[in-house]
Amino acid sequence: QKEVEQNSGPLSVPEGAIASLNCTYSDRGSQSFFWYRQYSGKSPELIMSIYSNGDKEDGRFTAQLNKASQYVSLLIRDSQPSDSATYLCAVNKARDKLIFGTGTRLQVFP
């Protein structure tokens, strides 16, 4: 079992729709959870962090964490073509290093 799992996609959604990206992790001791966006040829950019169970909203983005189910998700409302990118889920383990999932490629079509 991979430490952090994501569906590789592509996830295709029409412009204006809600994109839902999911991530599961194996280590119950994980404490911090992050979503990064990576455009092709660019380095990852942090878009959301979440540390406790529940929802956290920032603009069009909502991160959801359920530690009992070892599940974290990212919702993107009113998806735009500019949101088309690979979204990486990352989990913080002991000794502060981040473990990344394989990423989900999102395509938003007009």
Added chain:
Amino acid sequence: SAVISQKPSRDICQRGTSLTIQCQVDSQVTMMFWYRQQPGQSLTLIATANQGSEATYESGFVIDKFPISRPNLTFSTLTVSNMSPEDSSIYLCSVQGQGNTEAFFGQGTRLTVV
């Protein structure tokens, strides 16, 4: 967030040679990491660069192949030694504060070995 400058941004190298990648941060940071991202893949942690001591390498990565220096809290280098085409990848420097805080990335170095 810290401003991270990584160079070179790209290079094409002959097999058997070595390349040193530099990472400079505009403020002191506790944690610095080096990642590799192979084409179409996610990020794989190579090592944690420890200030004043030897780097901590992840499984599958060794110091002889990827020597790392971190002379102070704002600078680190990663050397890719005795390169082969399999080393063609993007190498990324990352910084974090102490504890469970966000990580930020440099622009990356796109390495092609021919």
